[in-house]
Amino acid sequence: MSIFDGLRFRKVYSPIHNLDPRIKFVYVISIFVCAILFAQIIPLLLLFILQLPFVLLARVQRQWLRSLRGASFLAGLIFVINVATTYFTSGYTLTASNVEYAASLTLRFVVLIESFSVFFLTTSPDHLGLALEESRVPYEFAFAFTTAVRFVPVLAEEAQTIMDAQKARGLELEKGGLLKRIRNYVPVLIPLIVSAIRRSLELAEAMESRAWGATKQRTNLYALKLHRGDYALLAITVGILATAVYVHFFVSIPTIISLL
Amino acid sequence: MIEAENVHFSYPNKVEALKGVSITIKDGEFVAIMGQNGAGKSTFVKHFNGLLKPTSGTIRSDGVETTKSSVASLARNVGFVFQNPDHQLFSETVEDEIAFALKNFGFEADVIEKRVTWALNLLSLTQYRKTSPFLLSGGERKRVALASVLAWDPKTLILDEPTIGQDHEQKEKLRQFIMQMQTQGKTVVIVTHDVEFVAESNPRVVLMKEGKIVADGIGKEILTNPAILELSSIVLPQIAQVFMKLKSLGFPKNIIDIYEAKEIILKTLESKTGK
Numbered sequence: 001m002s003i004f005d006g007l008r009f010r011k012v013y014s015p016i017h018n019l020d021p022r023i024k025f026v027y028v029i030s031i032f033v034c035a036i037l038f039a040q041i042i043p044l045l046l047l048f049i050l051q052l053p054f055v056l057l058a059r060v061q062r063q064w065l066r067s068l069r070g071a072s073f074l075a076g077l078i079f080v081i082n083v084a085t086t087y088f089t090s091g092y093t094l095t096a097s098n099v100e101y102a103a104s105l106t107l108r109f110v111v112l113i114e115s116f117s118v119f120f121l122t123t124s125p126d127h128l129g130l131a132l133e134e135s136r137v138p139y140e141f142a143f144a145f146t147t148a149v150r151f152v153p154v155l156a157e158e159a160q161t162i163m164d165a166q167k168a169r170g171l172e173l174e175k176g177g178l179l180k181r182i183r184n185y186v187p188v189l190i191p192l193i194v195s196a197i198r199r200s201l202e203l204a205e206a207m208e209s210r211a212w213g214a215t216k217q218r219t220n221l222y223a224l225k226l227h228r229g230d231y232a233l234l235a236i237t238v239g240i241l242a243t244a245v246y247v248h249f250f251v252s253i254p255t256i257i258s259l260l
Numbered sequence: 261m262i263e264a265e266n267v268h269f270s271y272p273n274k275v276e277a278l279k280g281v282s283i284t285i286k287d288g289e290f291v292a293i294m295g296q297n298g299a300g301k302s303t304f305v306k307h308f309n310g311l312l313k314p315t316s317g318t319i320r321s322d323g324v325e326t327t328k329s330s331v332a333s334l335a336r337n338v339g340f341v342f343q344n345p346d347h348q349l350f351s352e353t354v355e356d357e358i359a360f361a362l363k364n365f366g367f368e369a370d371v372i373e374k375r376v377t378w379a380l381n382l383l384s385l386t387q388y389r390k391t392s393p394f395l396l397s398g399g400e401r402k403r404v405a406l407a408s409v410l411a412w413d414p415k416t417l418i419l420d421e422p423t424i425g426q427d428h429e430q431k432e433k434l435r436q437f438i439m440q441m442q443t444q445g446k447t448v449v450i451v452t453h454d455v456e457f458v459a460e461s462n463p464r465v466v467l468m469k470e471g472k473i474v475a476d477g478i479g480k481e482i483l484t485n486p487a488i489l490e491l492s493s494i495v496l497p498q499i500a501q502v503f504m505k506l507k508s509l510g511f512p513k514n515i516i517d518i519y520e521a522k523e524i525i526l527k528t529l530e531s532k533t534g535k
Contacts, residue, residue, distance in 0.1 A: 158347070164311045165348040167331045168340035169408065170364030187360070190350035194394065198346065 009124050016058035016122045020230040021131035024119055027237045031115040034244040040253045041104040043244070047111050050240070051118060060121040067117040071110065079106040096257050125149045126222075134224050140213075147203070155196060162191045261287050262308050262338075262416065262447070267317035269303060277303040279471040280317070287415070288445045290438060292458045292479070295468035295492045301451045302343075304468065305418050308449070309338040322415070336365055339414030343421040345405035349393040354385060357393050358408045365412055379411040382437075398425050416447040423454040435461050459483055459497035459516040467492050484514040 016024075031047060038044055055064050082102035087094050129146035133139055163173065166187045173184045247253070262285040269278040277300045285291055293301045306312040307319045310326040319326045321334055342348060351357040358379050362372045380386045383403045388396060393404050402425065409417070423431050431454075438448050438461065452458060458465060458479060465482040467475040467489075475488045482488055484500045496504065503515045511528070515521050 161342070161344075162347045164306065165340075165342040167311060168309055168335050168342070169348065169361035170332045170335050170412075171360075172330070172332050172364070187348075187350045191347055194350075195346045 009120060009122075011124065012059060014058045014122070015229060016054055016118075017124075018227075018229065019122075019233055020224055020226055021123045021127040022135065022224065023226070023230045023233050023237070024123060025131065027233055028115045028119045030237045030241045032112060034240060035108045035111045035115075037244055037248045038253070039101070039104055039108070041100055041107060041256055042253055043247065044104050044107040044111055048107060048114065051111075051114055054118050055114075058118065058122045060118070063121055064114070064117055067113065067121075068110065071113045075106050075109055078109050079103065082106070097255060100255055100257055127224075130220060130222065130224055133220070139218060151196075151199075155192070158195060159188065159192055162188050165191075261285065261320075261322055262449075263318075263320040264304075264307070265318045267304070267307060267314045267319055269300075269307070269312060270315050277471055278307075278314070281468075281471070281473055282317075283466065283473060283476065285416075285447060285449065287447055288442060289447055290442055290461070290463040291447075291449045291466055292461075292463045293449065293451045293466045293468060294453065294455075294458065294494060295474075299468040299492065300471040301468050302420055305340070305420065305449060305451055308334075308416070308418055309340050310334040311340070332364065335361075335414070336412070337414055338416045338418065339409040339412065340418045341406050341409045341420065341422065343424065345393075345398075345401040348405055348408070349401060352392060353390050354380070354388045354393050354396075354404050354407075355390065357404055358411050361408060361412050367412070375411045375413075379407040382410060383407045399427065399430050402426065403430075414446075416449065417441060419448070419450045421452055422450055423452060423457050431457055453494075455483065455494055455497050459499065460518070462517060467494075480514055480516055483516050 031051070034047055035044065038047075055061055079102050082105050083094070083099060086098040086102065090098065125146045128149065129142045132142035132145060167173070171184065171187055173188075174181070175184065262283075264281055264283045267278050267281045268276070270276045281300075281304055293305065295301050303312060307314060307326060308321055310321070310329060310331045313327050321329075322337055324334065326334060349357055351360060355376055358376045359372050362375055367375065377386075380389055383406060385400070385403055385407055388400065388404075393401060396404065402422075406419075406422075422434055426434065435457065438450075441448050448463075450463075462479045465475070465477065465479045466473055467482060469492050474491055475482050475485075483497055484504075486496060486504070489496060495501075497516050499518060499521050500514070500516050503511050503513050503521065507513050511524065515524065
């Protein structure tokens with residue numbers, strides 16, 4: 001569950017938290033595109049390092065590290081599978097460049113996790129909803145999205161309680177083979193789903209009794225406005241993207257192996 | 261028998277929920293654990309069947325240290341009924357719901373059949389045997405949850421907030437039911453905010469505050485002591501409040517039982533009219 005911990009917003013104030021969520025989202029998508037553009041380890045390493053100032057400025061290093069730790073299992077899996085497939089397909093030979101390629105694909109995954117983690121750690125669900133609304137997403141959808149994000153920790157806590165309740169009735173989740181283990185989770189999943197549905201119905205009633213959707217022209221208490229920092233981030237983003245595209249098409253990137 | 265020795269417990273987010281709790285609950289005792297929200301009551305009782313393991317200190321359930329045993333084997337002796345029945349109901353019928361734990365504990369099919377019938381009968385649920393638990397009312401669901409635990413006849417029964425959402429009649433039934441369990445020598449531990457319910461049943465009362473036990477004794481003493489109750493922001497039972505106000509007229513102040521109160525008032529009235 002620690003991978004989700006790294007995506008959970010906590011209220012703190014920092015220059016990064018105050019940035020416009022739309023610009024931040026453009027930034028994350030740009031990093032995403034850059035990471036996909038390259039399969040070489042050096043540019044990916046640069047992308048990884050490039051984001052460290054954001055993490056430090058936002059003072060979310062601890063949660064960020066936790067999300068990386070949560071992703072480490074998947075990252076390890078990606079590395080092993082890549083090394084293994086090249087090993088088997090290239091006639092049972094293991095070359096240094098194959099390992100480097102596997103490492104760079106792993107690093108690409110880490111960069112993606114890193115940037116999404118920074119985005120979600122520094123953007124409150126409210127901001128996110130506001131950003132969606134201002135991007136002309138219908139309010140109903142924006143609201144549904146932010147509510148879903150908001151309920152993730154609630155559901156996680158509820159899942160824990162349900163597991164406790166069923167364990168207290170002698171359920172052993174870790175018993176049996178793979179199929180049996182999956183079936184063991186039925187007594188946990190059904191109450192979880194049922195109570196989520198029940199909660200959503202209650203939420204709908206509570207919202208309607210507070211006049212949700214009464215008027216089409218909603219106004220917001222906080223409006224998103226671009227500040228100097230936002231323009232700066234936009235400039236940085238465009239810079240990164242332009243450099244990346246240029247390097248991708250016109251510069252041949254050396255591998256670490258060839259440099260040694 | 262539950263023995264806790266200097267139990268400390270911290271959640272993974274470093275919140276220290278228990279700060280050195282020691283208590284011995286003997287077989288056949290009826291204990292009410294009370295205290296504010298966040299006092300550590302639920303956290304503490306979750307140690308009794310090993311759902312939580314102490315960060316330091318020891319808990320022994322019938323002599324077995326909980327850190328050295330699985331929840332499933334501890335649960336055989338310690339039944340735990342959670343506050344919200346919706347956190348455990350999942351079967352298609354009430355009957356299957358009650359049989360779930362019995363199957364987990366490996367009872368024989370004919371024994372399961374007998375136990376289910378017995379538990380349904382005990383909580384007047386027989387008519388719902390083939391009904392889906394999701395179609396029942398809140399109070400009924402709560403009884404199904406209770407029946408599903410009672411079915412395996414654990415020696416110790418823990419009830420987390422059993423009176424929430426129950427009408428007076430159901431509370432009274434629950435009280436009688438606990439008394440009945442006691443005559444069978446079972447240990448019953450309830451976690452509750454319901455002062456009146458506790459006052460009527462007069463169990464041993466354990467008061468918790470900020471992860472520690474601040475008072476432990478018979479209900480009649482603790483529930484009539486405003487200084488202690490204030491610590492845990494619990495109000496006195498209504499009868500105790502009345503007698504507290506009448507103290508200056510020579511009434512005793514530690515009364516929480518309706519029948520005892522009635523006797524005292526009648527006696528006073530008789531002596532007045534007798535004059």
